[in-house]
Amino acid sequence: MSIQSLQPRISVAPMMDWTTKDYRFFARLFNPNIILYTEMVTTGAILFGDAKRHLDFNKEEHPLVLQLGGSNPQDLATCTKMAQDWGYDEVNLNVGCPSDRVQNNKIGACLMAEPNLVAECIAEMQNAVDIPVTVKHRIGIDHMQSYEEMLHFVDTIAKTGCNNFIVHARIALLQGLSPKENREVPPLRYEDVYRLKQDRPNLLIEINGGIKTFAETEAHLKHIDGVMIGREAYHNPYLLAELGQLWNLEAPNRFDIMDQMLPYIAKRMEEGAPLSIITRHILGLFQNLPGARKWRQALSGGNAKTFADVENAIKNIKDAMQRTEEYIQNQQTQ
Incomplete structure (x- = not known):
């Protein structure tokens, strides 16, 4: 198009x-x-x-x-x-x-x-x-x-x-x-x-x-x-x-978007880009949802060692996604 x-x-x-x-x-x-x-x-x-x-x-x-x-x-x-x-x-x-x-x-x-x-x-x-x-x-x-x-x-x-x-x-x-x-x-x-x-x-x-x-x-x-x-x-x-x-497009799921984002993050880190210059753009993913603050804290709260290499970075982002999803589900059932 x-x-x-x-x-x-x-x-x-x-x-x-x-x-x-x-x-x-x-x-x-x-x-x-x-x-x-x-x-x-x-x-x-x-x-x-x-x-x-x-x-x-x-x-x-x-x-x-x-x-x-x-x-x-x-x-x-x-x-x-x-x-x-x-x-x-x-x-x-x-x-x-x-x-x-x-x-x-x-x-x-x-x-x-x-x-x-x-x-x-x-x-x-x-x-x-x-x-x-x-x-x-x-x-x-x-x-x-x-x-x-x-x-x-x-x-x-x-x-x-x-x-x-x-x-x-x-x-x-x-x-x-x-x-x-x-x-x-x-x-x-x-x-x-x-x-x-x-x-x-x-x-x-x-x-x-x-x-x-x-x-x-x-x-x-x-x-x-x-x-x-x-x-x-x-x-x-x-x-x-x-x-x-x-x-008339179907709205994508936020977690599906992050699943698509992970290979890109890994690629950029392998090119030498610091993780923080990428993750700063995704802090607002859950804006207006109960898990928004949890997500921001998880991405910005890690120390340099936590996110030192690609494998650890992706693991910690996946962990943050899981914790955020669980928190949102818990809030929705209360």
Whole structure:
């Protein structure tokens, strides 16, 4: 199934330090139709750093999108071509990140003030590849907070032929708020995203920001084409399984998911990856169930010797699974 044919488009947002390839492998086990994103990768990190480290992924992760950060059209085009050659299904340009570090390098939300430059970047990226190129942006920034200004931004980019926009339904206040505050403090304006879809029905519009449940996702889909879920998909990954209802998929069992995860954990440890960088992504597996705390404690409470080698690590994870299952069953029978 091609990424263009997925309807509705439900995705996990790109999140720095969170949507690593280990998390993405884990997330894929919950739902075959969810679109996964890499962390944002800057063009400089790819062109002048370790491209293989930034671009490699597991084949099981498809459909998969590489999110790029940058503002040099030629560099973005080169990296987009590399992404296609690497096997990515789609490339997304970040015009939403509010951090000081990316602002100083003319990356992220500050680019909303330069729609013509973004359009030039998107045009060069599209000309370099056959795969789709999309834009993720805010509804506004500092001095550009009106719906009309966002519409002008979208229309300017859409003239390049780009027809897919993922809209974070908050403005970004680049002066005075931290990145964390910019995810929480500016009020959500979902109605602006709905209006954008109404005014530009030919564009594929996805909504992002504060969405945490299947019911909320379903409600948004009455107005727009897709939903991107951020931190909730990380802290409560079973939400991805619940979203399978949108395609009439049967929800997988949490313990079956872990059975599929164990060979991957063993493989990554054999490659030299510390167990903790993998298990940190699976702590939320039993979120909202009575065994959630038991599971987190079992995975994070072992000492270095307990998890020193692959055999011991897998044994202890299996033991944690058994204790968690017994605890959940006991709680359900009381």
